Amino acid sequence: MKSAVIVYLPVMLVFLYLPQSFGQENNAIRGIVKDRVSDDPLPGATVYWEGESQNVVVTDTAGFFMIKTDQLPRLLVIKFVGYGESRRQITDKEWDKELKFFLSPEEISLDEVVVSDKREDHHVVSTEIGKNTISASVLKSIPALFGEVDLLRGIQLLPGVNTAGEGTTGLFIRGGSADQNLIQIDGAPIFNPSHFFGFFSVFNPDALHDVQLYKGNIPAQYGGRLSSLIDISLKEGNTQKIRGEGGIGSISSRVTVDGPLFSENSSFVVSGRRTYADIFLGLSSNENIRNNSLYFYDLSGKLMWRKGEKDKFTLSSYYGADYLGLNGQFGLGWANWISSFNWDRNINERTFFDVAAYRTHYNYLIAFSDEDSGFDWSNNFSETGLRGQLTWLADDATEIRAGVHSQLYHFAPINLAPAEGSEIEEINTNPRTGLQNNVFISGIFNAGPKVSLEAGLRWSQYQQIGRGVDYLYDEDDPIGNGSIRDTLDYRFPQRMQHYQGIEPRVAFRYLMGEGLSLKGAYNRNYQYIQIATNSSAGLPIDRWVPAGRYIRPIKSDQFSLGVFKNLHQNQWELSLEGYYKDFDNIVDLKQGATMLFNDNVETEMLSGIGWSYGVEFLLRKNIGNTTGWLSYTWSRVFRKIAGINENEPYNPRFDRPHDVSLVLNHQLSRRVRVSGTFIYTSGVAVTFPIGSYKLDYQRLPLYGPRRNEDRFPDYHRMDVAVTLKNKDKGRWWKGSWNFSIYNLYNRTNPFSYQFTDIYNDQINFAPGPGQEIESVRPGVIMTYLFGILPSVTYNFEF
Template sequence: MKFLTLTFIVFLFLGNPLLYSQEQSFISGTVYEVEENAPLPGANIYWESEPQKGVVSDINGNFTLPIIALPAKIVVSFIGYSQSVRILTAKDLEKPVKFYLKPEELSLEEIIIRDVNPEQNVKGIEMGKSVVPIETIKNIPALFGEVDILRSLQLLPGVQTAGEGTTGLFVRGGSADQNLINLDGAPVYNPSHFFGFFSVFNPDALSDIEFYKGNIPAELGGRVSSVIDVSMREGNFQKIRGEGGIGTISSRLTIDGPLFSDQSSFIVSGRRTYADLFLRLSNNENIRNNQLYFYDLSGKFTFKLGEKDKISFSTYYGSDFLGLSGQFGLGWNNFISSFNWNRNISATKFFDLSAYHSRYQYQVLFDDPQDGFNWTNSLSESGVNLGWTWLLGDNSVIKAGYHGQFYHFSPINLELAPESNLTDINTNQKNGLLNNLYVSGTTEFGNKLLVEAGVRLSHYQEVGKGVLYQYADGIPSPEAEVTDTLTFGRLERMKVFQKLEPRISFRYLLAEDLSLKAAFNRSHQYVQVASNSSAGLPIDRWVPSGTYIEPLRGDQVSVGLFKNLANGTWEVSVETYYKDFRNVIDLRQGASVLFTDNVETELLSGVGYAYGAEFLIRKNVGKTTGWLGYTYSRTWRKIEGISSDNWYNPRFDRPHDVNLVLNHEFSDRWSAGLTFVYTSGQAVTFPVGTYVVDAQRVPVYGDQRNADRFPDYHRVDASITWRNQDKGRKWRGSWNFSVYNLYGRKNPFTFQFTDIYNDDINFDPEDGGEIVSQRPGVVMTYLFTFLPALTYNFKF
């Protein structure tokens, strides 16, 4: 009943477009790329007589366009492709139409950094949204030559990084766990390889990336800061093809093509590093026995069931392992699978169904007769998502649906060595059941005002099988005595939360190429990470909401101006935002959360806020393309029991951030890319003094958290690409040479406060050498300076 009431309220707010849309007729169809017979998202479709009322094809190449008096000419265009013009009659309304666009021969002279209508930046309702084409990402200089989508998103305004070489994202004052990262609708809980140096996504297997950092649609939820929606591309329906690369640190291969007929396709992709193969060549036995690798495999199978239905199956598996001399091992892996069904009920009604399962697990192994152990743990999420879309008229859309999620956090599995002196650890599983209903609508009032409003109702239950500890005075703390333990059976209700998440946004056209946008967005998050690492570790502890941990709430208000110049050649935008956080968690001083079953005793919760301004100028067309972005932002937290109950900055508070991205096409064979990054140093806590215990100097920390900062961070990356001439060959290759940190800036990764012997930071007194002098000092560790990489990429 509540859901029907919310739907009615939204309809009223939007002016009830149902009252005037019933007589509107539409024509629907799909746009394909002719050579690959693959859907072409972002194509522009409009009537020749009314170009200002066009639409854009979606991620599946589908579009729906209101009809005019027929017969009439319809135009389909996409930058870099030949235009398609066709005369349509009333007979064409009987079934969806198909358009096939052919690439222009001179399309290589331009690099397009977006694949949407040039007017979408100004006339669309979206704020804080970026659609990043894969080809753009592939042109950005990369660490070790490894193209990485998450590191590319770090170059956008409003996105901060955890530090040198990591893929962690901190969006508009939110922590890394506040980002929802989906792969074909399934969440990815650890999106990184090599401790965050690379992301789990192989760019050759992807079609599109949508990044929301503000005005998150009502159909997406579960995180309070951002959504990164990644889609795997469909295989070619006509012919077998492949692409890949051989790089400095890894190689990759992707093959796709028709599966059984031209109505089904497949794509499979694999990638593996070979650092461990080089370790085996060492003469040092300790180095030779080390293991260091990651690999991932992904696939997608698509089936067209007539003109109206399409289903697809997607799967991903990725694994990392670090082993040192056969004594210590750390490994983790992701397994993701999803099913999607898209149905075009009619020209104005659409239905989507998806079901998924995502599992993340890790292992820590220590081989020792007395202190050895094998520690494993895992978490998983399973869900189903049903969504309906109705087109009601020009720029009038209603969406509604249901999203159900089940969280399972396994107990710690600790196997001790037979002669171990360690104490066994017993923990209990935790489970959560989350049901969401959502409805949203978009409509236009006149020619200037466009409004989108929606609401999401979430109902969360902490359920058994599990236990609930009760504490003296009802407040969990390390000193509090456990007075009772309550046991709950399978799916028995333990705690319930029900939250409402309203969302509304406006776009007002001040001129044809200038608009003002504003949005309000409320989100709730029922799972958070308890960690003292800003960069994110494979063993970070995810904790669900429950009796002692309230759901995190985030409110965001944003306002922006958007301007197009020179017919869309340039885009300029300014966005400001303010975010309010409630029930944000942080660790107590000296907390330990990895092995405890009473994790609530190590956590404190409070409030926070963040604000900022983002400036972006971007060139979309021409031989030279790219963007320049600047962000000023601050984020603060206040949690009783931390930093003397005063406001403090999280480690990812970095006030100033500048990013420059440039690509230039010298010819159809030579191109170059350059990026410049500057950001304020991350907030940290330095010791205020030291004391000596057993001849060892121990640092002393003050009460204020993160009151100090690292030095400012900056670097330049550059790359140059050479492509062989395309003379109709089946095999096409290119060489990419890149340099990470071109001028060798020594950006700090860590600072260690320790004793320095003999004025030599590498001197180890345990080696038995003579100690001439001893003094306290600070040792800075940096990871990369001038780092070249060479990659050979190919297609066939």
């Protein structure tokens, strides 16, 4: 810990006290462009001096711009698609001020205004490969389960992203498992991003600004996961007036309010959502149903404050919780609490410094009320981090980033406390703590009109530290007979184990012609914490395990190559990407593994190698009355781990070779929009029994040594939705209705198969007193979750 402080302190001081004149532009005008109605910044607006339309600058993600001039006064022109033009005379009194410009939306436009911080041909000219962006407005237009707009379900429609099956929000990206995705909110990671056991994600769409998915070339400033970065930013409140939006849906309602806080230099946004399934349960005439509880809720907020023209501070927080209670006998609850603080400083026009501090905490509790076997089972884990980054725009073609990042992981002991009088014995495991320090540097360089290069290097250094326990095994082999010969106890902060790794990142872009480019990338990543679980769907009680004496960090190397093309004046985007990724020290559980209350989990985990490869096609239209995309992915995933599948390669459950997604949105008129999605994927890989046997008069399935050599049937589904806006009568309240149908043609996609005896040819027959058994045969019972499912949501804004 002390060594990290010694290394980081001088680096942070250098960042903070760089000379203010470094890279200073004395012959430039600075300003910010905003929407006059919402006060949101307008990234991607064009700015130029009258008579010099060939020398255009574009506003950045915060709506900020800087434009050079040799003399004043001059007339400045600002334009943005879907907004009225701004023309303003700039005098010599405004050299040293940050100017504000407000553009008004054009009411005559029928097309949806797309606000983007990228130039129209960014898809082709950037070095980005394996990256997709989804705005909050696009997410809201996609038909949703129960009418509940869901971020992770929207991401599932992108190429290279698979799921474990119906009713889950777990993401399996380019052959990686769900825990290999870094999902962060305003820079703070989240451990469990789902509500309702994976049916919904924890993200309220009204609180989001945008979402960026990196799956090919993850920037050097991010690390700790192998497969992807899902970077989610909460929107900031406007500084002009109080406004709000929300919705009342089939199973939940939500509301978001934002506005100025103290002055035009500060703002707030508060968002809340709650389901009311428990209310409907309470109305049931069945007492067993009436006494059950089932609900989730989440709250998020963000404060913004600007100090002068150089400093901006934001404080974000999210809290979400779920609870399931069954007739007062069983209860299960879990919660996420995430907070982050960000300080952005403009040292000068070309140098920027960012500091972020965060803490994310996850906990769950299971309670079982019974005189003989009652217990309370609880656990929690957390990550605390500090990140500092310096960005230097050396010139219009070169950008350099460098910084440091420290992370402290703490996995508390799992505690099972028996109820009074219970026959269950108390169980406690030992805590686990990890400290990770990272240093990174990256740059984007234009080596001419055709070639652009992005290169980065990240060094990660991880230590498992005390308080904790290491078990020593006979022949140093925990997988053998698991016989413990000694125990080593460590106090805080003694080092228990140490790992480190160099993570190079490089990408290039070569322009082959008008609107056509070739891109490639290589990425190496290390992951020091992972989930060890028998389930691939993702459960609230999944066990996170840090690297230690017997569990090594996972390493992956990914190579990707793609062709990118824009068509019809950049209205259409076309891409074809291929990738190959290998994994080292990938882990899986041995047959019959027990993880939940096991303090020496290394006796249940096997490690080996893995690899995945695939081709991704994407055709996307972002402009016009009709928008959407068509994606197709062909991919394969393999693992080879000694002790599993007779030591031969096998497919994990989420290996789904074919995946097709079609998303369409069409604006019929100013008031009516229709949308639809179609999904087709190969069935998940599973293990079916090779026979059966009887035990205590019950038939049980018999499984062979081979793993995941069978498959579910192919999955396909179509969803549709219609949004009808109420007539705008000039009132302060505006509303709209969304009517959606999930699984339009009532496809019965299997969720699970049960291999069991079927009595009297009735799958629901339960033998018992007075229930005569006339026939019995072995059979297979298929369970599916959703047939055709209509829903309605009323959305509003004020």
